[in-house]
Amino acid sequence: MSAPHTRVLVCCGSGGVGKTSLSAALAIKLARSGLRVAVLTIDPARRLADGLGVGALGNDAREVPLRALFGDDGGGRLDALMLDARSTFDNLVRRFAPDARAAQRVLDNRYYQFASTRLGGSHEYMAMERLLELVQSGAYDVVVLDTPPTRHALDFLRAPERMSGLMDQGVLKWLVMPAGVGGWRALEFGSEAVSSVLKALLGEGTVGEIAEFFDAFRGLGDGMRQRSLAVRALLRAPTTRFFLVSSPAAAARAEALFFLAVLREERMPFGGFLINRVAAAPPAFSRGEWSGRSPAEALALDAVDAQCAEQADLAAAHAKAVAALRAEGPAGAACWLVPEQSGELHELSALIALGAALPDAESVWGADGTGA
Amino acid sequence: MTMSGQAPRVVLVTGKGGVGKTVVSASLALHYASIGLRTVLVETAGATNVSALFGRTGSGYALTELRPRLSTLSLTPEAAIEDYVVQQIRFKRLYTMVFKNRVMGPFIDAVPGLHDAVQLGKVFDLSRERRAGGHAWDRVVVDAPATGHGLTMLGSARSMMELTRAGPLHEGVKQVQDVIGDPRHTAVLLVSLAEGLPVNETIELWERLGESRALLRGVALNLCLPSPIGAADWRDGSGVLDAVPNGAALRGLVERRLQRVDQQAAAAERLHAATGAPVRALSDLRAARDGLNGRPWAEPDLLRLAAQLDPSGLGL
Ligand SMILES: Nc1ncnc2c1ncn2[C@@H]1O[C@H](COP(=O)(O)OP(=O)(O)OP(=O)(O)O)[C@@H](O)[C@H]1O
Numbered sequence: 001m002s003a004p005h006t007r008v009l010v011c012c013g014s015g016g017v018g019k020t021s022l023s024a025a026l027a028i029k030l031a032r033s034g035l036r037v038a039v040l041t042i043d044p045a046r047r048l049a050d051g052l053g054v055g056a057l058g059n060d061a062r063e064v065p066l067r068a069l070f071g072d073d074g075g076g077r078l079d080a081l082m083l084d085a086r087s088t089f090d091n092l093v094r095r096f097a098p099d100a101r102a103a104q105r106v107l108d109n110r111y112y113q114f115a116s117t118r119l120g121g122s123h124e125y126m127a128m129e130r131l132l133e134l135v136q137s138g139a140y141d142v143v144v145l146d147t148p149p150t151r152h153a154l155d156f157l158r159a160p161e162r163m164s165g166l167m168d169q170g171v172l173k174w175l176v177m178p179a180g181v182g183g184w185r186a187l188e189f190g191s192e193a194v195s196s197v198l199k200a201l202l203g204e205g206t207v208g209e210i211a212e213f214f215d216a217f218r219g220l221g222d223g224m225r226q227r228s229l230a231v232r233a234l235l236r237a238p239t240t241r242f243f244l245v246s247s248p249a250a251a252a253r254a255e256a257l258f259f260l261a262v263l264r265e266e267r268m269p270f271g272g273f274l275i276n277r278v279a280a281a282p283p284a285f286s287r288g289e290w291s292g293r294s295p296a297e298a299l300a301l302d303a304v305d306a307q308c309a310e311q312a313d314l315a316a317a318h319a320k321a322v323a324a325l326r327a328e329g330p331a332g333a334a335c336w337l338v339p340e341q342s343g344e345l346h347e348l349s350a351l352i353a354l355g356a357a358l359p360d361a362e363s364v365w366g367a368d369g370t371g372a
Numbered sequence: 373m374t375m376s377g378q379a380p381r382v383v384l385v386t387g388k389g390g391v392g393k394t395v396v397s398a399s400l401a402l403h404y405a406s407i408g409l410r411t412v413l414v415e416t417a418g419a420t421n422v423s424a425l426f427g428r429t430g431s432g433y434a435l436t437e438l439r440p441r442l443s444t445l446s447l448t449p450e451a452a453i454e455d456y457v458v459q460q461i462r463f464k465r466l467y468t469m470v471f472k473n474r475v476m477g478p479f480i481d482a483v484p485g486l487h488d489a490v491q492l493g494k495v496f497d498l499s500r501e502r503r504a505g506g507h508a509w510d511r512v513v514v515d516a517p518a519t520g521h522g523l524t525m526l527g528s529a530r531s532m533m534e535l536t537r538a539g540p541l542h543e544g545v546k547q548v549q550d551v552i553g554d555p556r557h558t559a560v561l562l563v564s565l566a567e568g569l570p571v572n573e574t575i576e577l578w579e580r581l582g583e584s585r586a587l588l589r590g591v592a593l594n595l596c597l598p599s600p601i602g603a604a605d606w607r608d609g610s611g612v613l614d615a616v617p618n619g620a621a622l623r624g625l626v627e628r629r630l631q632r633v634d635q636q637a638a639a640a641e642r643l644h645a646a647t648g649a650p651v652r653a654l655s656d657l658r659a660a661r662d663g664l665n666g667r668p669w670a671e672p673d674l675l676r677l678a679a680q681l682d683p684s685g686l687g688l
Pocket residue numbers: 013014015016017018019020021022043047147148149276277278338339340341342344345346354388389567568569570
């Protein structure tokens with residue numbers, strides 16, 4: 001089973017709402033409060049590296065130089081990682097193959113080489129695997145997981161189960177049956193038809209390769225099934241929290257609610273909403289009370305007036321949107337409003353500023369850290 | 373100006389999540405319909421945002437007419453696979469037996485690239501569909517998935533070709549690739565925002581397009597905001613705020629906007645320098661934005677964005 005002391009935070013939400021930025025900001029905040037934190041992004045893009053200013057991220061943990069950056073020392077630590085699905089998959093194969101030859105047989109299979117990076121859901125599956133590795137390493141108090149946009153994130157919640165179902169020998173039995181060394185024979189009954197349809201579609205050679213892949217994978221099945229059970233348990237652990245990130249936009253809120261329903265169904269613990277990029281009301285200004293001493297001053301006052309009007313509109317619309325999400329969400333759900341920041345967020349200082357609006361460890365897991 | 377008859381029939385729109393791919397696709401499609409071209413707007417990977425944008429409910433794999441000459445459909449991999457397979461093996465019952473099979477279902481799911489390739493295949497079919505002596509559709513506008521998935525979809529026909537090497541599927545995807553990979557038939561538009569990370573990602577996306585770079589016709593820099601005042605007037609006139617209560621905060625409000633406007637110009641330049649493609653600034657139509665209230669878009673707003681995109685100037 002997974003090491004009990006590492007807690008997991010997952011940020012989910014629709015495209016572009018700020019999952020990556022808020023994951024990083026949360027991780028920084030938790031690390032600065034003295035915790036050992038890892039933040040894992042499974043987005044294929046190099047975003048988080050930009051955000052954390054640690055250059056190229058990789059599958060291996062890179063320490064974010066918090067101390068050098070802040071000069072403070074809360075005893076915490078922050079590692080940032082980006083998922084490399086291929087090498088995670090390769091490691092998994094090596095680990096669970098009965099011997100080196102069996103591992104090599106899988107790694108050399110052409111279908112595997114395709115599948116390990118392109119298989120629908122393989123990225124998501126490997127993210128879960130990597131998450132489990134990080135948790136089990138015992139090196140962290142908290143692992144923060146960034147995710148791809150919602151519909152994909154759904155894939156990843158279900159990926160372990162789906163994948164172990166796939167690896168189940170059931171598929172192989174339907175597809176083809178090894179008939180001694182090097183030969184393949186379609187099984188009786190309906191499976192013959194199945195097999196011939198697939199061959200007609202994919203070509204005989206390809207079906208053979210796929211069958212061989214599943215055959216080579218058979219020895220790995222049990223180990224992988226154990227892993228997927230462990231992931232399943234981890235995602236439902238009492239200290240795990242899913243935060244749903246949304247912008248004030250109607251579509252993003254709808255996605256967050258959709259995701260909430262999935263969490264319920266899957267019995268995965270909901271931590272709260274993070275409503276990002278909420279506009280603040282403008283400072284008070286009354287154009288009528290001022291007149292410029294020059295045309296430029298008059299224009300400047302007009303510009304201020306126009307900007308205030310626009311900002312006031314936006315802030316009012318956002319306040320309505322926030323109220324709507326509160327009303328549609330579960331009663332008493334935690335709701336964190338993250339203000340729109342000016343300028344660019346790839347600066348670390350901007351990510352730190354975001355932290356002020358985000359939950360700390362105590363508000364997520366309670367004073368004793370158990371999440372009870 | 374390019375003759376519309378010679379412009380690519382298929383236009384794929386992609387970019388980072390949430391940047392406005394659907395709005396840009398819808399603007400472009402509406403523009404085509406409004407100049408008399410029969411247009412189909414295709415949503416992919418099960419997305420169904422177009423009908424709400426046009427104030428309709430429900431959309432699926434079957435074509436829905438939104439306006440005269442403008443129809444939409446939403447592709448799901450499942451429906452596209454069924455469509456393809458039933459076409460190939462001609463027996464619905466056999467399809468059901470194989471593909472709806474509890475054990476085989478997940479297996480079919482797992483054939484890498486198949487989901488994306490069949491969706492691309494459907495796009496190809498639409499672009500070739502005939503009606504009364506001509507093409508059924510003058511334009512097929514595809515609201516493609518975001519970044520990574522969009523790339524996978526674009527490359528899926530080629531991936532399937534490599535995976536299958538021979539057989540009917542191989543032949544099928546080869547035909548698709550011949551059209552989807554050819555700049556005379558297919559164009560790609562990227563949508564980006566004028567912020568650091570999205571610009572980086574757009575450039576990264578362009579790099580990862582590989583052979584498909586030749587398809588790129590333009591980059592839409594979406595959600596651009598206007599400047600409330602010229603830089604010189606602001607410099608000369610903003611001193612007046614020293615006397616105004618909250619002066620510093622008010623100054624900050626305008627200056628953030630001015631910075632933003634500079635950032636937009638810089639983003640456009642960076643995108644053009646990196647991709648070589650024309651960059652078009654599209655306004656943030658906040659008033660029109662369904663964003664906050666979920667209301668449909670007004671046609672004139674979509675057409676305004678299309679005019680800013682200037683399709684004919686992009687050879688589209
Ligand atoms: N509070 C904020 N204020 C200002 N800008 C923000 C804020 N939060 C995020 N952004 C900006 O929004 C953009 C999208 O953020 P981010 O990449 O974190 O979103 P995401 O949800 O991870 O996107 P994707 O779905 O593509 O992975 C970035 O340019 C980021 O800098």
